[in-house]
Amino acid sequence: MDNTTGNMNSNIAQNFNVKEENELNLRYLVQVVMQRIHIVIIMFLLIFIGTILYTVNQSKVYKSETQILIENGVAAGGVFEQMTPFINNDMVINNEIQIITSRTIAERTINSLLVEYPLDSLYLFDRGLLLENQSFSTKLKKQLKKMFSKEEEKVLTLDQKRKNYINRLLNDLEVEPVRETQTINISIESYSPTEAAIILNELVTQYYANDLERVSNAAGKVRNFLEIQINDVEPKLAAIEEQLSDFLEKEGIVDLDENAKQLIQKSAEFEAQLFTARAELNIVNDQLEFLKSQFDEKQQQILDIRLQVANPLILRLREEIAVLEKYFIDADQSISDNQVKLAEMELKKKRLEEETLLLVQYGYLPGELDPMAVNQTILAQIVENESKKVSLETKVEEYSKLNRYYNGLIEEIPSASISYIHLERERQTHERIYLLMKERYEEARIQEASQISNVYVIDKAVPKYLPIKPKTNLNILLGFIFGLAAGIGIILLREFMDNSIRSKEDLEGLGLTVLGIIPSMSIDKAKKVLDKKYSSNDDFRNRLISHFKPRSPISESFRSLRTNLELSVVDKTISALVVTSAGAAEGKSTVISNLAIAYAQFGMKVLLVDGDMRKPTIHKMFSTPKKPGLANMITKRSKMDESIFKTEIDNLYVMPAGSLPxxxxxxxxxxxxxELFTQLRKQFDKIFFDAPPLMAVTDAALLGSMTDGVLLVVRAGEAQKEVVVHLQQEMKNTKITIAGTVLNDVNPKNTSSGYYYYYQRYYFDKYYGENTK
Incomplete structure (x- = not known):
């Protein structure tokens, strides 16, 4: 039970200490920032004002937007309905985005704008380079470039400018799909709201025209091909009819039996079908060539790989289609019309099933090949035409066989009628070809005319007169935030990089004993604390707070130092002590003077020796002669009673440095x-030596070897840790005892210690606050 209670109390105490430490650390950071608030203010003003100037000087940028709908016609029906899991909406939309952002569309847009708008009339066309349209920053950059750059500005040709305009348009263009829809948002930025709308509408117009050309190009090729075929067949038909008419006038009417007439009709029909199949095969080959030309080299490689993967099934499909086509062609001679139609439907059904299986199983399975790497619409058209090509090649082969078969039968007819039969067969063949071509030509014209773009413009771009840049409110807010953050960040970084000793904890972390903490005491504060009758214009005398204001907190800190010094050793008494510091201006002379006063007030006979023969100050503090003194005593040029001066403070005597050697x-x-030190020790209870800084000379070490130890004065925020560590090691090597350290010039506001905070609040402020009397 007792253990449990003890653990609970320990945990509560630990949590309380952690909470208190966090609060003190936060308070300390706030104090650090408040002490250097001028840095925060300067950085804040620099960044905040700079942000405002930058924002005001920036040219206004406007944005125009439009939205288009992409109607997906690929998965509309037929074979490709089963391909929708692979040719999905995202693929189609992404393909269209690639087209919109292509160099082709940008070039068409630039060429069209150049026709309507002269150079330097649009910001896109270097209007921004005109002097009156340039911002201050742009003008300044150009002037600096002229001053420091030796390169002359190049005069660009129209083609070079055109390329720059295209690149500029592509950089200003932004295209993004609307999620879960078939719409695309297109936007563009410009220094003019009207110009942004003009450019964007022209780009959408060119994209629409390009899409319409793309979908109607194939139909146009078919129409042109059929037109050429009609123009070729029509004069041949006329010539054959004329030959047949001449033959009949010369030879008279030829009477053929029914069998011969049927042979002529069948031969002419199959000849026409063969011609039509070859024509359609040529059309398909042209379409394949055109479609494949739309791919770049990498996409062409992907297409070839896919077709090679599907090749075994295509060969098997070719064989099955050939069997069905042969059955259909042969059945035409022996079965009724209805049966022929049924066979034809069965053939188409079988072919579509096999094609669908081929495409789904092999053509569009996801694997190493990325389906997004190839335009899926064009790829679907290529596969469809490849299937048509298989069917047409089979038809050409079968009709060629039938044509040779019937030509052989015709050759067996008696020679008297053979010339007429040939002419009649040629006439009927060309007549059928002509009628078939005319029929297909009309179909092609209708198909070409009925072609529409799958692009629908939902909203045309209109000028928007609210600029999107610069974002004044956002920039000012960011300038405000970054200004404060920069100022505070610099302070905290400086605090973090500061390796000086600032607190008692820092010294204890180095293994040193802290015997006293002396609050900060500037000359102005000292004058403020001292009564008017004690205050003087002598800055040195004003430092003797322990004498002139013995009840002040600073005087109390010196008495605390005296007590701690006496209690720091148990088995011996410290009768002689050297007071020094690591570097100059750390307050050792002030500390040793007030410490000597504290001992004198305690009733001890104290001698304060100025052992700093390089820069003595003790005689100034106590208003004694500078010489004779220590140097004169060592060199036997003065007597002891001549070199020791009694001060106005009871029990306190001073030996100045004397003549500087x-x-x-x-x-x-x-x-x-x-020998002198031995004599002095017999006459005084306490002897204090004010020695030069340890890092400068060896005087303090020499005195420390004779006395009971060294008291090291460290100014908070000045002494560096590595210097103190170095001195500590040197003292250890020379076997000189460091009696302890004094942390001097401590500003309670600069530390996170609870002790300092308490000291500041309840003691220090009472004497140094605004209401100090």
Whole structure:
């Protein structure tokens, strides 16, 4: 039970400490920012004002939009209904997006605009290069480029400009599909709202025209081919009819039996069918060639691979179709018309089933080949024509066999009628061909005329006079946020990069004992604390807070240092101590003076020796003569009573540095110094040596080797950790005792420690607040 209660109390205490630490850290960060608020203000103003100037100086950009509907005609019916899982809406839409953003459409648009609008009339056509249309930043960039760039501006040809316009149009164009629909949003940006609408409408017009040309091109090729065939057959038919008429006038009417007439009719019919099949085969081959030309080299490779994969089934399909075609052709001679029609329907049904199976199982199975890599609409047309080609080749082969068969029968007719039979057969053949071509020609014309684009413009582009750039409100908001963030970030980064000692925890982390913490005490604050009768124009004397204001918090911190110093050792008494620092201007002379006063106030006879023979200051603080002093005593040029001066403070005596020697280190390390130190120790309870900084010279180390230890003064925010670590190692190597450290010039607002916060709130502010009296 006791263990459980103890664990609970431990957890509660731990959670409380973590919470308190987090609060202090946050408070500390706020204090750091508030102390350097001027940096935040400067960075904020620079970025915020710069953002406003940048925004105001930017040219306004307008955006025009249009929406089109793509009607998917590929999966409308027939064979391709079963292909919808593969030729899906996304594929079709993506194909159309590729076409819209193609260089072909952009080039057609630019060429059309160049016809209607002269150069420099649109921003797209370098209107923005005109001086009156340029923003300040653009003009400044051009001037700087002229000043620092040695390259001369090149004069571009019209073709070069045209290429630039095309690239510019493609860069400004944005095309994206609307999810779960067959619509596409197209938008374009320009410095003019009217120009944006003009360019976008022209681009959609060219895209529509291109799509219409694409869907009607194949039908047009068929019509042109049939027209050529009709023009070729028509004069031949007229010539044969004329030959037949001349033959009848010369030879008279030829009487043929019924069998011969049927042979002539059948031969002419099959000859016409053979011609028609060959013509249709030529049309299909032309269409395949045209469709394949729409693919680039990579897409052509993909197409060839797919056709090769499907080739075994195509061969099998060819054989089955050949059997059915032969049955259909042979059945025409022996069965009724209804049966022939049924056979024809069965043939078509069988062929469509086999083609569908082929396409679904082999042509569009997803695998290593990406279905999106090839235009699915064109690919479907190619596969459809490949199937037609198989059927037509079979027809040509079968009709060729029948044609040779009936030609052989005709040759067996008696020679008296053979010339007439040949002429009549040729006439009937060409007549049937002519009628078939005319019929197909009319069908092709109707098909070509009925071709429509699968593109429907839902909304035409209209000018929108609300600019999309610059986004003034957003830019100002971002400038406000980034301005504050930059200022605070610089402060926090500087704080993070700061490797100086700022708190008691920093010193303890280095393995040093902190005996005292001295609050920050500037000269102005010291004058404010001191009574008017004690305050003077002498900055050195104003630092003696322990004497002139013994009840102040700073004086209390020196008395706390005195107590901690006495309690830091148990088995011996510290009677002589060297006070020094790592570097200059860390406040060691102020600390040692006030510490000596604290000991004197405690009733001890104290001697304060200025051991800094390079830059002495103790005589200035206590208003004593500069010499004679320590240097004179070591060199035997003065007596002890001449070199020690009593101060206005009871029990406190001062020995100044004396005449400044050229070799202070030699004097401090001499035998005479040791003898002097022995004499002084007998006469005083406490002796304090003010020594030069350790990093500068070895004076402090020499004095430390004779005394009971060294007290190291560290100014918060100034002394670097690596320097203190280095000094600590040197003291260890020379076997000099570091009695402890004093953290000087601590601003409670600069630390996250709860102790400092408490000290600041309940003691420091009472003396240094606005209401200090």
């Amino acid at each position: 050229p070799n202070p280190s030699e004097l401090l390390g001499s035998k005479a110094m040791k």
